[in-house]
Amino acid sequence: MSVTASDRVTATTLQTGEGASSAPVQGAPAAARAAATAPPAGVAQPGPAATGVRPGRLGSLLANLPFLGMHASVLLVIWAGISWELVAICLASYYVRMFAITAGYHRYFAHKSYKTSRVFQFLMGLLGTTALQKGPLWWAAHHRYHHRYSDTEHDIHSPTRQGFFWAHMGWVMSPAFDATEWERIRDLRSYPELRWLNRWHLVPFVCASAIVFFAFGFEVFVWGCLVSTVLLWHGTYTINSLCHMWGRRVYETGDTSRNSFLLALITLGEGWHNNHHYYPASANQGFRWYEIDISYYVLWLLEKLGLVWDLKRAPEEVVAGRRGRRSYLVTADEEQAPPAAVA
Ligand SMILES: [Zn+2]
Numbered sequence: 001m002s003v004t005a006s007d008r009v010t011a012t013t014l015q016t017g018e019g020a021s022s023a024p025v026q027g028a029p030a031a032a033r034a035a036a037t038a039p040p041a042g043v044a045q046p047g048p049a050a051t052g053v054r055p056g057r058l059g060s061l062l063a064n065l066p067f068l069g070m071h072a073s074v075l076l077v078i079w080a081g082i083s084w085e086l087v088a089i090c091l092a093s094y095y096v097r098m099f100a101i102t103a104g105y106h107r108y109f110a111h112k113s114y115k116t117s118r119v120f121q122f123l124m125g126l127l128g129t130t131a132l133q134k135g136p137l138w139w140a141a142h143h144r145y146h147h148r149y150s151d152t153e154h155d156i157h158s159p160t161r162q163g164f165f166w167a168h169m170g171w172v173m174s175p176a177f178d179a180t181e182w183e184r185i186r187d188l189r190s191y192p193e194l195r196w197l198n199r200w201h202l203v204p205f206v207c208a209s210a211i212v213f214f215a216f217g218f219e220v221f222v223w224g225c226l227v228s229t230v231l232l233w234h235g236t237y238t239i240n241s242l243c244h245m246w247g248r249r250v251y252e253t254g255d256t257s258r259n260s261f262l263l264a265l266i267t268l269g270e271g272w273h274n275n276h277h278y279y280p281a282s283a284n285q286g287f288r289w290y291e292i293d294i295s296y297y298v299l300w301l302l303e304k305l306g307l308v309w310d311l312k313r314a315p316e317e318v319v320a321g322r323r324g325r326r327s328y329l330v331t332a333d334e335e336q337a338p339p340a341a342v343a
């Protein structure tokens with residue numbers, strides 16, 4: 001299936017968390033939310049919102065050659081060898097760029113959970129592109145789509161709807177989602193420097209890799225640029241796949257999002273995904289002291305340094321599961337039930 005940018009879904013109300021407490025579809029069963037958020041009848045809505053998203057529409061081998069090639073390049077460790085220094089470089093490269101994805105692409109560009117300067121906004125986008133997850137505008141637009149249609153037939157990556165493989169990486173390999181959905185990022189698309197980054201998203205990684213290769217050598221290039229990038233991809237993908245399958249549900253969100261301590265560690269706090277689906281506007285996804293959220297701690301530090309400001313935090317009543325009159329906490333009985341029953 002090929003969907004062009006002009007075919008894309010027209011503007012719809014976006015739930016980035018702000019005002020989510022008054023949104024009628026939040027906390028409602030997935031089927032009801034799907035109906036409530038489905039495109040209006042009679043309006044041309046091509047793309048996944050009109051047809052539902054079905055797995056199996058992967059791109060051609062040629063189109064996916066760079067993606068598959070990066071995975072194959074991990075084998076270069078046979079020639080690069082291994083040492084504690086190289087593993088440390090790999091992890092440092094992984095976590096620095098994971099921060100750019102979680103605090104930049106996700107919490108800033110997709111959810112606007114804090115404010116920053118135009119320069120720092122660009123720098124976060126620039127660092128994010130080195131994770132090779134396309135441009136910040138592409139990423140934010142698709143992620144906003146996920147929140148709007150979570151675990152309905154219109155969700156781009158729902159493991160319960162389309163299976164683990166599709167939710168994890170199949171949708172990334174599909175040509176159906178190559179285009180940037182400009183209507184979903186009206187707040188961002190007016191910045192020419194962000195549009196440039198979005199278009200030339202490969203350039204920063206290629207330049208950085210070339211510098212690393214020539215300045216530090218083949219071994220550092222393999223571990224710091226290739227192995228760590230593949231790990232970074234799959235670390236990020238676990239939030240779309242495993243965080244909708246494994247873990248604890250604290251809040252009734254109308255989808256299958258879950259909290260996972262382990263996934264929070266490998267994604268710098270994104271593992272508190274049930275919290276996040278409950279209140280997406282919050283800069284902190286770990287709501288409680290024991291819910292470790294490294295990205296938020298760094299954002300807190302950046303706030304103290306004056307580089308970011310107006311961090312949104314989940315209000316006490318939200319953390320307690322009270323929005324409006326009823327409680328949105330998942331009870332012990334509900335937690336035992338399968339996701340569909342919970343939803
Ligand atoms: Zn999700």
Ligand SMILES: [Zn+2]
Binds near residue numbers: 106147276280
């Ligand atoms: Zn999100």
